[in-house]
Every structure is written in C-alpha cells, then in structure tokens.
Amino acid sequence: MLFVAEGEKTIHELVKAKYNFHSIFATTERLQKFENINCPLEEATTAELAKVSAFKSTPQMLAVCHQKKNEINYEEISNEISIVLDEIQDPGNLGTIIRLASWFGIKNIICSHHTADCYNPKAIQATMGAIAHVKIHYIELDRFLAHPIMQSINRYGAFLEGENIYTANLNHHSALIILGNEGKGISKTVEQLVSHKLLIPSFSNEKRVESLNVSMAAAVICSEFKRRSIPIQ
Amino acid sequence: MLFVAEGEKTIHELVKAKYNFHSIFATTERLQKFENINCPLEEATTAELAKVSAFKSTPQMLAVCHQKKNEINYEEISNEISIVLDEIQDPGNLGTIIRLASWFGIKNIICSHHTADCYNPKAIQATMGAIAHVKIHYIELDRFLAHPIMQSINRYGAFLEGENIYTANLNHHSALIILGNEGKGISKTVEQLVSHKLLIPSFSNEKRVESLNVSMAAAVICSEFKRRSIPIQ
Numbered sequence: 001m002l003f004v005a006e007g008e009k010t011i012h013e014l015v016k017a018k019y020n021f022h023s024i025f026a027t028t029e030r031l032q033k034f035e036n037i038n039c040p041l042e043e044a045t046t047a048e049l050a051k052v053s054a055f056k057s058t059p060q061m062l063a064v065c066h067q068k069k070n071e072i073n074y075e076e077i078s079n080e081i082s083i084v085l086d087e088i089q090d091p092g093n094l095g096t097i098i099r100l101a102s103w104f105g106i107k108n109i110i111c112s113h114h115t116a117d118c119y120n121p122k123a124i125q126a127t128m129g130a131i132a133h134v135k136i137h138y139i140e141l142d143r144f145l146a147h148p149i150m151q152s153i154n155r156y157g158a159f160l161e162g163e164n165i166y167t168a169n170l171n172h173h174s175a176l177i178i179l180g181n182e183g184k185g186i187s188k189t190v191e192q193l194v195s196h197k198l199l200i201p202s203f204s205n206e207k208r209v210e211s212l213n214v215s216m217a218a219a220v221i222c223s224e225f226k227r228r229s230i231p232i233q
Numbered sequence: 234m235l236f237v238a239e240g241e242k243t244i245h246e247l248v249k250a251k252y253n254f255h256s257i258f259a260t261t262e263r264l265q266k267f268e269n270i271n272c273p274l275e276e277a278t279t280a281e282l283a284k285v286s287a288f289k290s291t292p293q294m295l296a297v298c299h300q301k302k303n304e305i306n307y308e309e310i311s312n313e314i315s316i317v318l319d320e321i322q323d324p325g326n327l328g329t330i331i332r333l334a335s336w337f338g339i340k341n342i343i344c345s346h347h348t349a350d351c352y353n354p355k356a357i358q359a360t361m362g363a364i365a366h367v368k369i370h371y372i373e374l375d376r377f378l379a380h381p382i383m384q385s386i387n388r389y390g391a392f393l394e395g396e397n398i399y400t401a402n403l404n405h406h407s408a409l410i411i412l413g414n415e416g417k418g419i420s421k422t423v424e425q426l427v428s429h430k431l432l433i434p435s436f437s438n439e440k441r442v443e444s445l446n447v448s449m450a451a452a453v454i455c456s457e458f459k460r461r462s463i464p465i466q
Binding site: 096099100102103104105128130133164166167200202203204205206210211212213215216219220223224226227229230 | 329332333335336337338361363366397399400433435436437438439443444445446448449452453456457459460462463
C-alpha cells in the first residue's frame with residue numbers, strides 16, 4: 001500500500017526512518033538533496049505539484065511512499081506508555097496526537113478501525129514528520145484490550161468524570177492512555193475495558209459546560225504522565 | 234464592528250455572555266429557541282445557509298454579531314494567569330488556545346497586532362463558543378509588557394531552551410505565559426521583555442529535532458501552571 005507525503009520536512013523524516021519510497025517529485029533544486037536515495041526521482045514544476053497537492057499552499061516536494069506494516073509487540077507496550085484511540089474522526093486531531101506522542105517518547109499508538117487513517121494527507125501534514133517515528137496500529141480495541149498482557153497493565157481512560165489526573169496515582173512506567181471520539185467520547189465497549197477513569201478538571205469558575213479538544217486532552221495527559229517520570233530534584 | 238458566528242453551540246454561548254446581535258439566520262425549527270432575543274430573527278433554508286457559511290459542513294444557524302471591545306485591566310491581569318500571543322498566525326491555533334484558556338479559567342489573552350484575528354470564522358469555530366468568555370486584546374506587545382504593572386509580575390516565555398517547566402519555580406497566582414509564532418517563535422523584541430524562559434522537555438530518546446505545535450505547548454504550560462494551584466492532598 002502506498003501513501004503520499006508532502007513537504008521537505010516530512011519526507012526527510014521518512015528517509016531517516018528508512019521508509020521505502022516509490023518515487024519523489026520535486027523542483028530541480030530540491031531534488032539534488034535526495035540524490036542518494038534509491039528511488040526514482042522526478043522533476044516537477046511548482047504548477048504540477050500544485051495540481052496534485054492536497055493543500056492550498058503547494059509543497060516544493062511530494063513523495064509516494066510504501067506504508068509500513070507494524071506488528072503489535074505486546075511485551076514492548078506493557079513496559080511503556082502507549083496511546084489508544086477509540087474512533088478519533090478528525091485526521092488533524094490524529095496527526096496532532098502522533099506529533100505529541102513523538103515529543104513525549106511514546107512509540108505506539110493503537111487505533112480502532114473507525115479512527116481516521118494515519119495516511120490521510122491532513123493527518124500526515126499535522127504530524128510534521130512524526131508519522132515516521134511512531135508505530136501506528138489498527139485493530140479491534142476490544143480484542144486488543146482483552147489481551148492477557150494488556151489486562152495486566154493499567155488502562156487509563158479520559159472521561160468527563162473520574163479521578164482528578166493531577167492528584168491520581170499514575171503508573172508512569174507502564175500504561176495505556178485511552179482517548180475517545182470527539183463527540184461521543186469513549187464507547188461503551190471500550191469503557192468496560194478501562195481500569196482507571198481519569199478527569200482533567202476545568203479551572204473555570206463559571207457554571208457552564210466547558211470542553212477540551214481531544215488533542216488538547218492528549219497533551220495534558222501525556223504531559224502529566226511524563227512529568228511523573230522525572231526524578232525529584 | 235460585526236462578525237459572523239456559525240453553529241448553535243457558539244451562538245448560545247454568545248447569548249449567555251450577553252453579546253449584542255445584529256441578526257440571526259436559521260432554519261425555522263432552530264429559530265424558535267431564540268425567540269426571546271432582542272434582535273432580528275431571519276428564517277433561512279439550509280441551502281441559503283450553505284451559501285454564506287465559511288465551512289463545508291453547513292451550520293443550522295448563523296449570527297451576525299457586534300464585536301466586544303475589551304479594555305485592558307492591568308490590575309486584574311496582575312492577579313491572575315494570562316496568555317500573551319506574539320504573532321500566532323493560524324486562526325485554528327488561536328481558536329484552540331482561546332478554548333484552552335476558557336477551560337483553565339484564564340480570562341485574558343493579549344495578542345500582538347500580527348496575531349490572527351479572533352473573529353476569523355476558523356478561529357471562532359475552533360473556540361467552540363469559548364470566544365464568548367475570554368477577553369481578547371490586541372496591542373503592541375512591547376508597549377504592553379513594558380507597562381509598570383506588567384514589569385512587576387513574572388513574564389514566562391516558551392522557548393526551545395530554558396528552565397524545565399516541570400521542575401522550574403512557577404508563580405501560579407500571577408503570571409504572563411508568552412507564546413510565539415508557529416515558525417519563528419518569540420520575536421527578539423518580546424524576548425527582551427521576558428523574565429523567565431521555560432522549556433517543555435522532549436521525552437524522546439532519539440537524537441532528532443522534535444517539535445510541538447504552539448497550541449499543544451499552550452496546553453502543557455497552562456496545565457502545569459494550574460496543577461500547581463491545586464492544594465496538596
């Protein structure tokens with residue numbers, strides 16, 4: 001399976017991560033930087049790139065690249081922090097969460113089949129190259145979470161009620177951070193497989209319904225887990 | 234000055250915050266909910282709404298609304314956490330930061346004149362109604378930061394080098410959190426008016442340049458400041 005990656009930064013990261021390229025299209029000047037890659041390099045004008053680009057601002061460079069198929073390594077996941085996504089719809093949110101994961105040293109993201117495609121151009125764009133460094137898996141979440149090794153670690157879900165994340169005990173060595181759909185949150189089936197419900201409290205004094213975007217919630221939760229791993233000064 | 238707000242949730246929040254409406258356009262059924270508002274209510278078909286909407290997914294409702302002009306209250310700002318934005322370009326990022334601010338009980342956002350317009354339809358959309366509850370000011374930042382009252386409080390800037398935010402002393406009662414442009418970061422002029430440089434450390438073990446989107450950085454920083462305000466259990 002192939003996908004299209006746009007922009008020099010993303011393509012550079014894919015090269016570094018040893019992705020397999022089908023072909024790279026770029027303006028003459030940009031192509032020179034990629035001469036050592038073992039894949040067909042094609043010259044293209046800015047006008048041609050604009051025609052095929054998924055974005056309004058034309059990239060100088062566009063690559064057709066082979067998707068990587070990652071095997072789920074349950075042992076690895078059980079010794080780390082990983083993210084589980086239950087039907088994240090918006091490719092921009094997915095891409096932002098992939099970028100976040102990379103920043104926070106999270107190597108695996110496990111997605112339900114109804115989560116947006118990580119190879120969607122908008123998702124790839126939002127990762128800013130981090131797509132190259134995070135292993136993304138698509139699997140039925142009830143099957144994944146019911147796996148004996150996953151059952152042996154803490155499975156934290158982000159809810160609108162639950163334990164205050166700032167004061168809760170968090171296992172920062174080994175955990176699944178589960179995030180739900182933008183509108184509906186975590187599905188009933190997945191909820192039953194969550195071991196700890198976490199809440200990000202609102203600090204607003206007003207009595208109104210506030211909401212936090214799912215990628216913002218991901219940032220707050222990842223930050224809090226990783227903060228706990230810093231040795232006390 | 235007028236602006237266009239789309240979507241029922243946003244318009245409801247504007248009503249609650251006592252914004253002044255010029256007119257509201259909606260399908261017959263939706264209009265009934267707004268009968269008590271003192272402003273012209275206009276019936277519109279979905280097709281008509283689709284024509285004027287800035288988005289692909291047509292809203293059921295669209296309002297033309299008077300902008301609120303907020304005066305900067307230096308005394309109020311000096312007793313709270315506020316956000317300062319130095320040339321945030323993307324209206325989506327601005328809107329997301331406004332939504333975050335509302336969640337974290339932050340009442341004031343001070344923007345440089347080159348920051349995106351908070352009344353841009355994409356910005357308003359991303360706030361999910363929070364535009365109604367946060368006071369947004371546009372001012373020359375060097376003038377704002379040089380104000381004697383602002384000079385008397387801590388002015389924390391987000392940089393790619395600086396003190397680790399997780400271990401730094403943070404004044405969570407009174408602070409400015411300063412965030413810079415998506416590509417260039419905080420400008421030289423504003424940097425000279427920062428009192429503390431903060432770094433969000435990357436937890437990636439790989440030797441590569443990671444990056445964090447400015448609204449993600451905002452989420453992490455606001456979360457860390459507000460966490461410190463929680464009484465120890």
